[in-house]
Amino acid sequence: MKVTFANSAHITTKERLVLGHGRWRNISLKVRYGLCLHPQIGPILIDTGYGPSVTKGAERSLGLKLYSSLFFPDLIPEQAPDAILSRLGYRCDNVKLVIVSHFHADHIATLNQFPKAQFLARRTVFDALARRTYLQNLRHGLFPELLPETFSDRLIDMEQSPLEPLPHGLGEGWDLLGDGSLHAIDLPGHADGHFGLYFSTLDTPLLYGVDCQWLMRAITENRAPAFPANLIANDPQALSHSMVKLANFQAKGGDILLCHDPIDSPCDWPNFAQDSDDMGGEA
Ligand SMILES: [Zn+2]
Incomplete structure (x- = not known):
């Protein structure tokens, strides 16, 4: 298997908001999503990044328009999923699987572009979202209007995958593809049911920590941002445990x-990380 991470957009924020004791200067952040090329399944997306459904369209709810004007994502169309897939010789309907780590807008904005895909996500988290009112979801930064109408029917509960013990202090993880190449790891704290992805077979094992923090420095220098980031986190204590899990994994190589x-x-696009027994081969 091979994996790359493309950057769907830039967003600008103050360093202090994403790094404890950071400066009040503007910094530009990426909004990555992952693309795996699996020898049997074909292209698999890990989230989708931002897309025009967040930034454009009169039909968007008022909350989504406000959200977009607050974060003001500067989209990078040439790194959108459809553009990257096309560069690799695929169409959007070749994507049979999208892994959804959590339901924030910058992770689900182009799910609508994949009519043949099933969605590996947490059923309990989707069910809770589906039960809440618009305003209750807004408080969690969630916009169900971005999800395909058929999402529930196409959802595969990732917790139904086999749960296996993992090395490097990772605890247990769900073997999402059934071949040991990609495990979902609980990384609670940022959002309801938030999980990361562990690629054990790559040349160097990789843990995609998704939104556990915005900056690696916040983890490696133990500088999690304070107010207002600690208000946004859905469980600050769980978040610090997740940060320790990532730091330990990095310390072990x-x-x-x-x-x-x-x-x-x-492993940022156009570079791929790949299986150690697959160097130079095709996906
Ligand atoms: Zn998030």
Whole structure:
């Protein structure tokens, strides 16, 4: 298997908001999503990043328009999922599987573009979202209007995958593809049911920590941002445990990647990380 991470958009924020004792200067963050090329399943997306459904369209709810004007994502169309898939010789309807780590807008904005895909996500989290009112979801930063209408029918509960013990202090993880190449790891704290993805067979094992923090420095220097980030986190105590899990994994030689960290990674598009027994081969 091979995996790359593309950058769907830039967002600008103050460093102090995403790094404890950071400066009040503007910094630009990425909004990554992952694309795996699996030898049997084909292209698999890990979230989708931002897309025009967040930034454009009179039909958007008032809350989504406000959200978009607050974060003001600067989309990068040439790194949108449809553009990257096309560069690799695929169409959107070749995607049979999208893994949804959590339901924030910057992770689900282009799910509507994949009519043939099933969605590996947490059923309990989707059910809770489906039960809440618009305003209750808004308080959690959730916009169900971004989900395909058929989402529930196409949802595969990731917790139905086999749960296996994992090395490097990761605890247990769900073997999502049934071949040991990709495990979902609980990384609670940021959002309801938030999980990361562990790639054990890559040349260097990789843990995609998604939104556990915005910056790697917040983890490696133990500088989680305070107010107002600690208000946004859905469980600040669980979040610090998740940060320790990532730091320990890195200390044991694994690679960590976050969705928003601005520092380029060796597996950022157009580079791929790949299985150690697959060097130079096709996906
Ligand atoms: Zn998030």
